[in-house]
Amino acid sequence: MKSKKIALMIIAAFTSLSLFAGCSSAPKAAQNTMAAREAGYAEEYYEEADGDLNAAVGSTKNATFSGNRSSTASAAGKKTITAETNAAAPVDSNNPGANQGQSQTNVDPTKGRLLIRNVNIAAETKEFDTVRQAVEDKIRELGGYVENSGVSGTGKAGSLRRANYVIRVPADKLDALINTVGSNCTVTSTNERTTDVTLNYVDTKARLDSLRVEQDQLTELLKQAKDLDSIIVLQNRLTEIRYQIESAESTLRVLENQVTYATLSLSIREVMEIKPQEAPHVDTYGERVAKTFRNSLHNIGEFFKNLFLVLVAVSPVLVPMIVITVIAVIIIVTSVKKGRKKRAAALAAQQAQYQAQLKAQAPVQAQPKAEEKKTEEKKEEKPADKE
Numbered sequence: 001m002k003s004k005k006i007a008l009m010i011i012a013a014f015t016s017l018s019l020f021a022g023c024s025s026a027p028k029a030a031q032n033t034m035a036a037r038e039a040g041y042a043e044e045y046y047e048e049a050d051g052d053l054n055a056a057v058g059s060t061k062n063a064t065f066s067g068n069r070s071s072t073a074s075a076a077g078k079k080t081i082t083a084e085t086n087a088a089a090p091v092d093s094n095n096p097g098a099n100q101g102q103s104q105t106n107v108d109p110t111k112g113r114l115l116i117r118n119v120n121i122a123a124e125t126k127e128f129d130t131v132r133q134a135v136e137d138k139i140r141e142l143g144g145y146v147e148n149s150g151v152s153g154t155g156k157a158g159s160l161r162r163a164n165y166v167i168r169v170p171a172d173k174l175d176a177l178i179n180t181v182g183s184n185c186t187v188t189s190t191n192e193r194t195t196d197v198t199l200n201y202v203d204t205k206a207r208l209d210s211l212r213v214e215q216d217q218l219t220e221l222l223k224q225a226k227d228l229d230s231i232i233v234l235q236n237r238l239t240e241i242r243y244q245i246e247s248a249e250s251t252l253r254v255l256e257n258q259v260t261y262a263t264l265s266l267s268i269r270e271v272m273e274i275k276p277q278e279a280p281h282v283d284t285y286g287e288r289v290a291k292t293f294r295n296s297l298h299n300i301g302e303f304f305k306n307l308f309l310v311l312v313a314v315s316p317v318l319v320p321m322i323v324i325t326v327i328a329v330i331i332i333v334t335s336v337k338k339g340r341k342k343r344a345a346a347l348a349a350q351q352a353q354y355q356a357q358l359k360a361q362a363p364v365q366a367q368p369k370a371e372e373k374k375t376e377e378k379k380e381e382k383p384a385d386k387e
Contacts, residue, residue: 107256107259109201114196114197114201115171115195115197116194116258117174117193117263118192118193119178119190119191120189120192121181121187121189121190121191121265121266122187122188122190122267123182123185123187123267123268124185124188124270124274125271126272127185130184132163132268135165135180135181135268138176139167139177142173142176143173144167144168144169144170144261145168147167147168149164149166150164151163160271160272162268162269162270163266163268164266164267165264165265165266165267165268166264167263167265167266168261168264169262169264171261174264181266185268197258201256204248205252207248208245212245214241215245219238222235
């Protein structure tokens with residue numbers, strides 16, 4: 001029993017090593033590609049990188065497991081995903097499977113970069129129905145299909161129509177569709193985004209091939225296993241590997257579809273009159289000063305308008321508060337005045353009483369002073385008589 005567990009551990013270790021060996025080359029190619037982009041030598045690098053990408057893909061097909069190389073070669077060649085089998089190619093939005101476009105877009109990373117193109121276009125026209133029909137006819141001609149669409153409005157002066165499309169068209173024919181849109185209506189804005197998924201595709205493909213190698217090895221071990229514990233362990237691992245294989249295959253199919261079929265988001269607006277496209281005007285310094293002054297006046301006016309709106313909004317609460325505050329102020333001022341008058345009257349009474357007391361004490365103090373004066377006069381007369 002112990003020897004079987006040790007054997008299973010050794011088998012699992014070799015399986016992990018084979019998986020690591022299959023995936024190690026792709027990240028190295030990714031690092032080299034990013035370094036070349038930062039150095040600014042993208043064009044020269046991609047010419048040299050073709051050999052590296054071939055080596056990365058080839059290394060995954062040649063990954064080996066100890067003691068069984070023939071199963072590796074057969075597993076690597078079991079399944080090849082191509083644009084013809086996986087790319088979605090419906091044409092008509094009502095009948096997506098009616099026709100299929102033969103796209104010549106490259107989905108082999110050894111032959112060049114894998115690019116996903118997404119374009120957004122906004123246009124306007126007076127001939128709304130004619131433009132819609134022309135665009136839809138061109139989509140059918142190019143082998144594309146309408147993934148999503150919608151029309152709003154009635155076509156009358158007060159409710160002009162607008163159509164929005166999400167179109168999938170073979171990537172090598174996207175420019176032809178853009179030219180058709182530009183020749184039938186006036187394009188007001190265009191935005192394009194291109195995403196390079198070459199490294200992601202190579203890495204996913206390498207991981208998928210390694211997982212298939214491991215699946216074959218585990219299948220052979222499961223056929224030879226006789227112990228119940230070993231069978232359960234192998235079956236659990238096989239379940240995980242199959243889930244990872246399905247996930248990797250789904251990722252590859254999505255990438256191939258996005259590379260093969262570009263996406264065009266088109267918005268067509270109906271107008272009564274096509275306005276000519278004017279050249280952009282550059283403001284002079286004087287115009288900038290005048291515009292700044294006007295903006296300042298406008299901002300001041302808007303400030304007072306907003307302030308008035310705020311006052312109106314809070315008036316149900318503000319008016320009662322103002323009334324209560326005014327009443328409280330009147331009461332406080334009145335009480336303060338009354339207090340001041342009372343204090344002034346009391347002070348005046350105290351001063352009158354004090355004056356009365358002073359007047360009452362004045363005659364009493366005057367008599368002793370008169371007697372003292374007479375005494376002094378007598379004293380002065382006596383020395384004079386003696387002389």
